[in-house]
Amino acid sequence: MNFTDTHAHLYWHKFDEDRDEVIVRAEEAGITRILVPGTTLETSLASVKLAESAPIVFAAVGVHPTDALTWTERTKDELRKMAFPPHPSPLHQGEGTKVVAIGEIGLDYYWDRAPHSLQKEVLQKQLLLAERLNLPIVLHLREKNDASEGDCATDLLEMLEKWVASLRSGAHPLAKCPGVLHSFSGTREIAEEAIALSFMIGVTGPITFKKMSQRREMIASLPLENLLIETDAPFLSPQPKRGKRNEPAYVRFVAEKIAEIHGKSTREIAEITTANATRLFNW
Numbered sequence: 032m033n034f035t036d037t038h039a040h041l042y043w044h045k046f047d048e049d050r051d052e053v054i055v056r057a058e059e060a061g062i063t064r065i066l067v068p069g070t071t072l073e074t075s076l077a078s079v080k081l082a083e084s085a086p087i088v089f090a091a092v093g094v095h096p097t098d099a100l101t102w103t104e105r106t107k108d109e110l111r112k113m114a115f116p117p118h119p120s121p122l123h124q125g126e127g128t129k130v131v132a133i134g135e136i137g138l139d140y141y142w143d144r145a146p147h148s149l150q151k152e153v154l155q156k157q158l159l160l161a162e163r164l165n166l167p168i169v170l171h172l173r174e175k176n177d178a179s180e181g182d183c184a185t186d187l188l189e190m191l192e193k194w195v196a197s198l199r200s201g202a203h204p205l206a207k208c209p210g211v212l213h214s215f216s217g218t219r220e221i222a223e224e225a226i227a228l229s230f231m232i233g234v235t236g237p238i239t240f241k242k243m244s245q246r247r248e249m250i251a252s253l254p255l256e257n258l259l260i261e262t263d264a265p266f267l268s269p270q271p272k273r274g275k276r277n278e279p280a281y282v283r284f285v286a287e288k289i290a291e292i293h294g295k296s297t298r299e300i301a302e303i304t305t306a307n308a309t310r311l312f313n314w
Contacts, residue, residue: 032301034286035064035308036279038135038169038213038233038261041088042067042077045265045276053278054085060280063087063305064314066261068135068169068213070095072109079113082129089314091132091169099145099153107160114164131312133161134169135213140183141173151190158194161210162203167311168210170230172217180218188224195228208311214263219249226257231311233261236269236277239288251292259311260285260304 036057046053057065067082068091069075075092082090092113094102114130136157138150145153161168170191174181191209198206212225213233222232234250237243250258260282262268268277269284283297290300308314 032061032283032298033063033305034061034260034282034301035066035305036062036262036264036282037064037066037211037259037308037312038235039065039067039264039279040070040074040266041065041081041264041279042069042074043265046278050081053280054088057279058087060283061301062279062282064089064308064312065279066091066132066169066308066312068132069093070135071098071101072106075110075113079128079130089129089131089312091134092130093134093136093157093169094153095135096137096139096150096154096171097142097144099150102149102153102156107156110157110160111164114166130166131314132167132169132210133157133164134210135171136168137171138183138187139171139173140175140181141177143175147186151186154187154190158190162194162198162205165204167205167208170210170212172212172215174217177216179216180221184217184221188221191225191228191230211259211311213261214267216246219252222249222253226253231257231259231307233259234285234289235261235263236267236273236281236285238292239270239284240273241270247288247292250289255289255293255295255300255303256307258289258304259307260289260300 067078069078078090082088211231214235264277286300290297
C-alpha cells in the first residue's frame, strides 16, 4: 500500500536527532510522499532544504497566522523566490522547485498572537501569491477555546468564498482544486461549505481517539474524494502512539480509521487519499 502524509513539520527540533531515520521509517511503512509546510520564512526555507535532500519530501512555504506579526514588505518576495528560484533542484520532476503549495496559512483565534485584522491581511496577500504562482493553499483554522465553530470559521469562509469566486470568474486553474483545510476539527456544515468551494479536508490522529465519535460521524458524512490523510507531526499522534512524538509512518492509523468509518479497506483509502493528494499538489 502507498500512503501520503500531506502535513508533517519535519524541521521541528523534536526530529533533530533522527530526522533521516524518520524518513526511512516512513518509506518502509509505504509512505511515498510527505508534504512539509513552513510557518515562517525560516521554517519555510528549512522545508525547502529538507525537500531538496529527500526524494519523497515536498515543501509548502508560507506564514502561519500566529506568526503574522513577522510579515514585512519583503516576505512575499522571499516566499516567491523559494517557490521559483533561478536554479531549481534537480530532484523535482516538474518545473520550479519541490515547493508544491503555499502554506501553512490561515486564521487562528485560539492563541490570538496577532490581531485578527492583521491575520486577514497577511492571509489575503498569500492567497494572491498562491493565485499568481498557481499553487494550492494549505489552510489552518483554529477557533477560540478550540470550539468546533465560531468567528474564525466564519471569517475564513468569507475570505475563501470571495477568493474562489474570483478564481472561477477568471477561469483560473486553481478553481478546480484550490487547497485543503488541514487537520480539520470543525462541523459538518463548515466542511460542506469548504467542499462546495472545491477544498479538501485534512484528517489527523484525533479521529482515532475514543471520545471523538462526533468527529468520526462528521468524516463519515463527507465524500472520500475530498479527504486527505495527515499526521501534523510531531503533534496529534494517533491512538496507538498517543503520548509519543508523531511521525509520518503513523499516518496509516488515520487511514485505517477512515476505512473503518466508510466501510472500505485500508488499501482503498490509501489509494483514494493518495490520488486526492496527487490531484491537489500535482506532484
